[in-house]
Amino acid sequence: MSGAALSGDVLGDGLIRIQREIDTAFDAMLPIPDDARARLVEAMRHAAIGGGKRVRPLLLTATAEIYGVDRDCAVWAACAIEAIHAYSLIHDDLPCMDDDDLRHGKPTVHKAFDEATAVLAGDSLHALAFEILSDARTSGDPFTRAELVHCLATASGYSGMAGGQMMDIVAETERFDLHTVTRLQQLKTGALLGAAVEMGAILGHAALEARAHLRAYARDIGLAFQIADDLLDHEGDEQLAGKALRKDQAAGKQTFVSLLGADRAREQARALVDQAIGHLGQHGAEADLLRALAGYIIERDH
Amino acid sequence: MSGAALSGDVLGDGLIRIQREIDTAFDAMLPIPDDARARLVEAMRHAAIGGGKRVRPLLLTATAEIYGVDRDCAVWAACAIEAIHAYSLIHDDLPCMDDDDLRHGKPTVHKAFDEATAVLAGDSLHALAFEILSDARTSGDPFTRAELVHCLATASGYSGMAGGQMMDIVAETERFDLHTVTRLQQLKTGALLGAAVEMGAILGHAALEARAHLRAYARDIGLAFQIADDLLDHEGDEQLAGKALRKDQAAGKQTFVSLLGADRAREQARALVDQAIGHLGQHGAEADLLRALAGYIIERDH
Numbered sequence: 001m002s003g004a005a006l007s008g009d010v011l012g013d014g015l016i017r018i019q020r021e022i023d024t025a026f027d028a029m030l031p032i033p034d035d036a037r038a039r040l041v042e043a044m045r046h047a048a049i050g051g052g053k054r055v056r057p058l059l060l061t062a063t064a065e066i067y068g069v070d071r072d073c074a075v076w077a078a079c080a081i082e083a084i085h086a087y088s089l090i091h092d093d094l095p096c097m098d099d100d101d102l103r104h105g106k107p108t109v110h111k112a113f114d115e116a117t118a119v120l121a122g123d124s125l126h127a128l129a130f131e132i133l134s135d136a137r138t139s140g141d142p143f144t145r146a147e148l149v150h151c152l153a154t155a156s157g158y159s160g161m162a163g164g165q166m167m168d169i170v171a172e173t174e175r176f177d178l179h180t181v182t183r184l185q186q187l188k189t190g191a192l193l194g195a196a197v198e199m200g201a202i203l204g205h206a207a208l209e210a211r212a213h214l215r216a217y218a219r220d221i222g223l224a225f226q227i228a229d230d231l232l233d234h235e236g237d238e239q240l241a242g243k244a245l246r247k248d249q250a251a252g253k254q255t256f257v258s259l260l261g262a263d264r265a266r267e268q269a270r271a272l273v274d275q276a277i278g279h280l281g282q283h284g285a286e287a288d289l290l291r292a293l294a295g296y297i298i299e300r301d302h
Numbered sequence: 303m304s305g306a307a308l309s310g311d312v313l314g315d316g317l318i319r320i321q322r323e324i325d326t327a328f329d330a331m332l333p334i335p336d337d338a339r340a341r342l343v344e345a346m347r348h349a350a351i352g353g354g355k356r357v358r359p360l361l362l363t364a365t366a367e368i369y370g371v372d373r374d375c376a377v378w379a380a381c382a383i384e385a386i387h388a389y390s391l392i393h394d395d396l397p398c399m400d401d402d403d404l405r406h407g408k409p410t411v412h413k414a415f416d417e418a419t420a421v422l423a424g425d426s427l428h429a430l431a432f433e434i435l436s437d438a439r440t441s442g443d444p445f446t447r448a449e450l451v452h453c454l455a456t457a458s459g460y461s462g463m464a465g466g467q468m469m470d471i472v473a474e475t476e477r478f479d480l481h482t483v484t485r486l487q488q489l490k491t492g493a494l495l496g497a498a499v500e501m502g503a504i505l506g507h508a509a510l511e512a513r514a515h516l517r518a519y520a521r522d523i524g525l526a527f528q529i530a531d532d533l534l535d536h537e538g539d540e541q542l543a544g545k546a547l548r549k550d551q552a553a554g555k556q557t558f559v560s561l562l563g564a565d566r567a568r569e570q571a572r573a574l575v576d577q578a579i580g581h582l583g584q585h586g587a588e589a590d591l592l593r594a595l596a597g598y599i600i601e602r603d604h
Contacts, residue, residue: 033465035485036476040460040468091425094398096417115398116471119421120464123393126425127459130432134452143444149451150436157429158342162422163335166342169418174338183337 011292018058021075022082023049029079029132043113043121044128047086051104053300055225055293056081059196062289063214067204074203076138077148081196083129084156088192090122092165098247105242126156139203147202155195164188171253178259182223185256189229190222197290213279220276221294227269228298230255234262269298313594320360323377324384325351331381331434345415345423346430349388353406355602357527357595358383361498362505364591365516369506375440376505379450382434383498386458389427390494392420394467400549407544428458441505449504457497466490470555478556484525487558491531492524499592515581522578523596529571530600532557536564571600 026048032041057078064074093100093108094115101111110118132138133148154160164187167176171184197218201211230248234257238245248255256265276294280287328350334343359380366376395402395410396417403413412420434440435450456462466489469478473486499520503513534543535550536559550557558567578596582589 036469036472036478036482037460037465037489039472040465044460088425091421094421097421117468119393119396119399120468120471123390123424123428123458124460124464126428127455127462127464129455130451131455131459134448134455142448146436146444146447146451149432149448153429153432153436156425157433158339158346158426160429162426162429163339163342166419166422167338169422170338170341176338180338187339 009292010288011296014058014062014289014292015054018054018061018075018078022054022057022079025075025079026082029128039113039117040120040124043109043117044125046106046112047090047109047121048083048125051106052082052085054078054082055297056085056192056196058293059193059218059290060200062287062293063197063200064203065200065289066283066286067201067206069200069203073138074200076132076135077199077203078196080129080132080138080148081152081192081199083125083132084152084161085192087122087125087129088156088161088165090118090125094118097165097169100244102243129156144202144205148199151195151198151202155191155198160187160191160195161189164191168253172251176254178256181254181256181259185223185226186219189226190219193222193225194218210282213282217276217279217290217294220272220279221297224269224272224276224294225297227256227265227272228300230257231262231265231269232300233257266298273298311594312590313598316360316364316591316594317356320356320363320377320380324356324359324381327377327381328384331430341415341419342422342426345411345419346427348408348414349392349411349423350385350427353408354384354387356380356384357599358387358494358498360595361495361520361592362502364589364595365499365502366505367502367591368585368588369503369508371502371505376502378434378437378440379501379505380498382431382440382450383454383494383501385427385431385434386454386463387494389424389431390458390463390467392424392427396420399467399471402546404545431458446504446507450501453497453500453504457493457500462489462493462497463491466493473555474553480558480561483556483558483561487525487528488521491528492521495524495527496520512584515584519578519581519592519596522574522581523599526571526574526578526596527599529558529567529574530602532559533564533567533571534602535559568600575600 030041030045032038060078060081061074089103090109092098093103094110100108102108109121129152130149133152134145139145156162164184167184168188194215197214201214232241233245233248236245260268273294277291280290332343332347334340362380362383363376391405392411394400395405396412402410404410411423431454432451435454436447440450441447458464466486469486470490496517499516503516540546562570575596579593582592
């Protein structure tokens with residue numbers, strides 16, 4: 001289901017709004033310099049602007065909204081987590097990694113530019129994330145800024161996303177059981193989705209107990225998100241996805257679908273979404289966007 | 303001149319001490335996990351431990367020492383800037399970049415492991431830098447932590463090191479003049495050397511005027527450092543350097559040596575070092591290590 005098709009409801013409006021905000025913010029913060037770095041910034045813009053569902057920014061801003069955080073600050077922080085996500089996709093698509101030609105229906109960065117530029121564009125978006133978070137525009141409170149940096153850095157490094165990506169590479173040659181695949185996905189995808197929610201809560205100065213509930217919500221939708229991804233990879237439409245599918249199968253990797261079967265995987269994802277929504281029990285209508293997002297995660301068709 | 307050969311003087315002692323401290327700190331903060339991420343952390347350790355002159359950590363800690371900063375905090379912050387330096391070398395050595403087999407006399411990370419692991423190890427060291435800086439162990443003051451992050455992120459991204467690396471790639475096909483080569487080097491090498499001094503000053507809560515002097519010192523030694531590198535590339539010993547030399551020449555890149563000639567380049571480097579030491583005029587014996595380091599930068603033989 002596309003953002004446009006949902007127009008009129010809380011989720012559709014939320015997706016359209018955040019997609020526009022993130023594009024506008026990246027456009028403003030990445031002017032093309034008048035020197036030999038132009039190619040680098042063009043590659044960063046290629047990856048960061050006009051593509052992607054912006055699930056992490058939506059998670060972050062929807063959580064921040066519960067606590068009445070200033071919208072500009074939340075969008076700024078959302079750009080940081082999206083910069084990390086964008087860099088990870090650039091590097092993931094490289095020939096030495098997944099070797100993908102297509103991303104968000106566009107040529108991948110190393111295809112549109114070249115490999116060296118792709119490595120540097122990824123590295124530059126990586127640094128940009130922390131430049132953004134440590135800027136007073138994200139939060140006037142330095143403690144909040146430092147906390148945001150720590151949260152995102154931990155979630156993206158070897159104890160988070162990059163660690164999960166390493167496990168994913170090892171999965172091509174080693175046969176992982178359900179426990180290990182779950183752990184892999186919790187790191188590879190879950191850590192950053194969790195950080196999105198956590199960063200919204202940090203901006204909102206949420207109490208520790210509320211944070212624990214939000215983390216539990218994020219953990220559940222993170223796993224549901226990956227199961228849905230495995231299902232889409234298994235039965236989805238390449239045209240809609242805007243990228244190559246059925247690569248895990250071809251690589252002989254264990255996924256939730258190969259381990260559980262499609263039907264049980266689908267049930268499991270639904271149960272996780274229900275459980276995730278349950279963790280929002282203490283909140284009223286202000287958490288409706290997070291509730292709708294949980295459902296979207298397993299209903300999306302790309 | 304090796305660290306050991308200098309033993310007994312302020313610089314030799316300083317180098318030996320910081321090399322040991324950085325190795326010890328990385329060893330402690332990078333235990334090998336008991337899962338499929340082991341290979342990733344081994345690759346990070348390969349790059350971060352037991353190699354390199356540790357010029358940036360020495361610059362940072364020597365500056366911090368002027369202001370009486372706690373040594374543990376300064377070494378911790380120095381690990382962050384060295385993590386950035388180490389990640390940039392891993393990515394720089396990749397086949398799609400400089401395609402180097404040897405670094406610090408050891409196989410490069412993609413040779414010792416593989417390309418995908420090298421990309422991820424670089425990314426993980428990159429994230430580690432900001433995890434370190436945002437940790438209360440680096441500074442109890444959150445404003446200082448946020449400032450350190452902002453300084454290092456800006457210096458390493460597209461407006462700093464990565465931007466300079468992009469210019470360096472463009473230099474293979476475009477003929478740069480002295481002004482553009484200077485700008486390239488100020489970004490590629492100078493930004494991070496400047497950040498090392500600046501971070502020491504941030505930790506020390508140095509006054510704005512003192513920071514301006516220290517920045518000027520860093521700018522001058524940064525350029526001198528690069529001219530010395532070009533001279534070493536031109537006339538150095540590959541065995542001592544522990545890496546392949548004369549690659550710029552082969553690639554037809556303009557360098558300070560090709561543009562100025564070796565003699566004028568050497569004079570220029572000496573003048574910059576004198577000028578750098580001049581910027582430390584307000585300081586007494588507490589800045590002797592920075593003075594000695596300025597000289598070392600052009601006298602080193604690798």
